[in-house]
C-alpha cells in the first residue's frame with residue numbers, strides 16, 4: 001500500500017481531536033474532510049487545561065503563543081459555605097493545569113488554523129459505514145453518500161462512529177458516578193479571575209469567571225448511578241439538575257434561575273471509554289471517542305491533541321499503510337491513556353468532599369495531576385511534507 005492509495009480521510013467530529021488531526025493530515029499530504037453534527041462552530045463551554053506534551057504538540061503546530069494568549073489566568077478560588085462565607089482557599093493547581101482555556105476558544109483556534117485547507121461540513125453526521133478492501137462507503141444523514149480511504153471517529157464520548165463500527169455504547173462507556181451541568185451566565189458576582197465553590201454531600205456547585213471577567217461559567221455536579229434520559233432533551237436535563245439542587249444554600253437558587261434561561265448549556269455523565277482496540281479495518285477512533293479518561297482526569301484535551309499528532313504522523317511515516325499505522329498509534333498511546341484513566345477514576349472517587357479543610361486542599365494541590373509523574377509519551381519527529 002502506498003501513500004497515493006490512502007489519501008482521503010473522513011473525520012467525524014470538529015471539536016479538538018478532529019481539527020488537530022486534520023491539521024496534521026493536511027501537512028502530511030492527505031486530504032481530510034471534517035463532518036460535525038453541530039450546525040456551526042461550538043463556541044461556548046467550559047474551561048479545559050493542557051498538560052505536558054500537549055503543549056509541545058501546540059508548539060509544533062505553531063499555535064503555542066496563540067493559546068497562551070487565550071489563557072483564562074485563573075487564580076485560586078474560594079470554598080464557600082451555605083451563607084457564602086469563605087472557609088478555605090482552593091488552589092488553582094487543582095483545577096487549572098499548566099494552561100487553561102475555554103474549550104470554545106480552543107476549537108475556534110483549531111478551526112481558524114485549518115479552515116483554508118480542510119473541508120468542513122457542519123450540521124451533518126455519518127449515518128452508515130461500509131468498508132471493503134479499498135475504502136469506506138459512507139452515507140450521511142443529510143449529504144450525499146461519499147467514499148473515503150479512511151474514517152476517523154473523533155466524535156466524543158457518545159461517538160456515532162464507534163457505535164457503527166464497534167457496537168453499542170453500553171459495551172464501552174463506563175459511568176463514573178457523577179453528572180455535570182455547565183452553562184454560561186453574566187459575572188453577576190463581579191469576581192476577578194477566580195471562582196466560588198460550594199459543596200454538600202454528593203453535590204457541588206460553582207461559578208468561575210471567563211473571558212477577562214466579562215462572563216462567567218457555572219456548574220452543578222451531583223453523584224448518581226446511571227440515569228435514563230433523552231440526551232437531546234435540554235429541558236429535561238435542566239429539570240433533573242433543578243430537582244437535585246432544590247433547597248440548597250449559597251447562590252444555588254439564583255444559579256438555578258440562570259441555568260433555566262441559559263442558551264449555552266451542557267449536561268452529561270462523567271464517564272470513560274474502555275476498548276481493547278481502537279481500530280477496525282479502515283476505521284479508527286481518536287480522543288474521547290476511543291479512550292475518554294473523564295473530566296476528573298484533567299487530561300482529555302491533552303490526549304486528543306497528542307493522539308491526533310501520533311495518528312497522522314504514523315499514517316505519514318508508514319506511507320498510508322493504515323493497518324501498521326493504527327497499530328503503532330495505539331502502542332504509543334495505550335500506556336499514556338491507561339495512566340490517565342486511573343487518574344480519572346481516582347479523581348471521581350474523591351470528587352465530592354463536603355467542606356474539605358485547607359489541609360486537605362493543600363494536599364490535593366500537591367498531588368494534582370501536573371505535579372504527579374505520569375507516563376511520558378514520546379513525540380517522534382514526523383517531518384511534515386508541507387511547512388507550517
Ligand SMILES: Cc1cc2nc3c(=O)[nH]c(=O)nc-3n(C[C@H](O)[C@H](O)[C@H](O)COP(=O)(O)OP(=O)(O)OC[C@H]3O[C@@H](n4cnc5c(N)ncnc54)[C@H](O)[C@@H]3O)c2cc1C
Pocket residue numbers: 012013014015016017018035036037038042046047048049050095103124125126154155156157158159160161180182268286287288289294295298299300301302304
Ligand atoms: C465538564 C468537563 C470538563 C472538562 N475539563 C477538562 C480539563 O480541564 N482538561 C482536559 O484536558 N479535559 C477536560 N475535559 C475533557 C475534554 O473536554 C475532552 O477530553 C476533549 O474535548 C476531547 O476532545 P474530542 O475532540 O475527542 O471530543 P469532544 O470535544 O467531545 O468533541 C466531539 C465532537 O464531535 C461532535 N459530534 C458528536 N457526534 C457527532 C456525529 N454523530 N457526527 C458528527 N459530529 C459529532 C460533537 O459535536 C463535538 O464537536 C472536560 C470535559 C468535560 C465534560
